Amino acid sequence: MRIIKLFKNHILALFVAIGLIVISCNADLALPSFMSEIVDVGIQQGGITSPVPDTIRDDSLSDLELFMTKGDAKRVEAAYSKADRSGIRTYIGSEEDRGDEGALTNIMSLPETAALSLEQGIDASSMSDMTGEESSESAGASAPTPEQMAAMTPEELAAMQQKAQAAAKMQEQIDADGGKITMKSMRIAVEGGLVERSKLVEGANKMADEMGSMSGSIVTQRAITYVQQEYKAQGISPSDVQNSYLASTSVKMFSLCAVSLVATILTGAVASHTACTIARDLRRKTFNKVMHFSPAEVGKFSQASLITRCTNDIQQIQMATTLFIRMVMMAPIMGIVAVMRVLATHTGLEWTIGVAVIAVSAVVGVLMGLTMPKFKKMQKYVDRVNLVAREILDGIMPIRAFGRQEHELERFDEASCDLMTTQLFTNRAMSFMMPLMMFVMNCVTVLIVWTGSHGVSEGVMQVGDMMAFISYTMQIVMAFMILTMVSVMLPRAEVAAERVDEVLATESSIKEPRAPKLPAADGVHGQLEFRGVSFQYPDARQDVIGGVSFTVHAGQMLGIIGSTGSGKSTLVQLIPRLYDVTGGQILLDGIDVRDLPLSELRRRVGYIPQQGMLFSGTVESNLKFAGKSVTDEDMREAARIAQASDFIEEREGGFASEISQGGSNVSGGQRQRLSIARALAKRPEVVVFDDSFSALDYKTDALLREELARTQKDAALVVVAQRIATIMHADQIIVLDEGAVVGQGTHEELLRRCPAYLEIAQSQLSARELGLSEDEIAAVMDGSAQEGGVR
């Protein structure tokens, strides 16, 4: 993917962003488990986190130990401090031992459950449940016969007596407790040897087994209730315990929120900075490339498309790179962390995530299938709108003059409607995305609640766990959704990146020479030579210029004339290498222009295009466009030669007066004169006037030519003109017809031997002005008819 390649120089930023995303995802995803704890522990367990209490009365601990093996009882003893003066023992063991599944948690939960039952009192008839043996009454019923007693040793008799006393004492206690067996009576039974400790442990385990699949959560719940009662008995208020738990959990949650907030803000900042930097670099690179394109490459892409590529396309890329960091990278991290946490919940509801992901994929798949082709077309439509808008704005004058506003508006509307229809379609389709996603998410929530509530009622799941599961599932679905939504947007950016890449990959047909050469300092200067030059436009089938040869020396003027479309502009554009010749050679001071460094060539050639184009700024900034080498003196002298001084001085601010974009606040003739002055100010060796006198009145034209002849002794002048008067005094005139030279010589020579020239001349000047008689004209024309055109 092209977008990924753009991060080549921003690897560090990517790693920083990944680190921040991991932090924020972990912080975000830790919140549901805290929420689950608030529900399960904070609300349902009154803030008691473990069946292993922080403090316990010595007596209570001894009671619990009755239901433990000796080994376990020893371990529990070691985990509590010695009893203080009020008989309270404090937990000094590890937090790990009292966590979920911790060793002490497992040891103490069952005894606590049994103790709780005994606190509340159990029916004497259920004694066997607790001890795994017969009840005390049935124990009494199995009293030995006198024969059996006679056979007993004195020790056995004493033990029997002791048991009988214990049984009686126990019975008394049971009666006192309203016929219920309580912890007190149970202690008497154990201490009196009526019940063996191991039997109590077995009984407690049996009781847990009978609870079946729910045993785990019920035992925990009952053990927690026992701890609550134990705290109460110690005088600790349950609401204090709960509030302190809720407060500490809230602080933790708040801290996590703060961490997530900071990490997310920083990720956003890193993403924006990286995306903006990438866009800026890309814009610079692309624009730099465009600046070096020859008109051929500009024509290949079209100006409007190049503008869209440098602006809108790069904007798309910038958005995509931001999205890439903030969403594409975040979503998988979020998804993975959420899946890990979901798997850790062991709720058995993992399959619902599969259902959710399939449902989301189906929705996104359908929407993507519908919108993708349209997204790809969108950039082309943006291009078209730009192109039409540009064309209309450039040609607003003729459009008004011809009253074609309505028609052009329709043309613009057509382009705009195509874009609108596509955008409307994609937006409509995408507007289904969110509601459908919400629908899927809500259905999944209902599914989880439905299945989860069964788990809760069966005691295999806690409400908080279910809530956390819902949150994690939503995060996973969201992550998946974000990824797919971004994957809808990324192809559009990918198309944009492809279009920008196309520009970057295009090499300008005008290349810098491999082995640049410079004319010798003491060699010829201001000499331009065409040697059999021919030229064909890149996509054209035939040459527009064929076999043109001439030489102009410094101080000389070459005029080029011909009908429209005869190739005059094309010919002179070959001099500053706006295009390269396809045949022959152009030499400047004896060096092929393709061997001169481009900057050197363009410094030596002053080219004044047909359309005078000025830049926004001042008259001065335009005249000094060639750079710092142009002094104030050069500027003023150039303006004077170009016959521009007068009108510049008349403007408010003179040389410092404002020029609007494109030179729209000066007249066509003034624009041409400023363009001429701009070219002359850099003191070129060859000055090329591409029909640059067309907007000048005859008087100014004549004055300008006079000045040029007087001042430009070191430069060769190449003047393309439509008017005979502009070039009739040139040292040499070339007459072009369909790219071929049909006449070459001075004005006088051409009048007498070039019918094409004579025809143009006749159309502009009278026979008297030309100094020719009607007969002479007829003779030239006849010659042309006989020879089919004379040179």
Ligand SMILES: Nc1ncnc2c1ncn2[C@@H]1O[C@H](COP(=O)(O)OP(=O)(O)OP(=O)(O)O)[C@@H](O)[C@H]1O
């Ligand atoms: N970029 C181009 N690609 C292909 N053909 C072109 C291109 N520019 C000009 N031509 C063709 O080349 C020929 C010469 O055009 P050119 O502009 O040089 O004529 P011209 O003599 O300067 O005309 P005018 O006097 O009207 O300015 C014309 O037939 C024109 O259609």
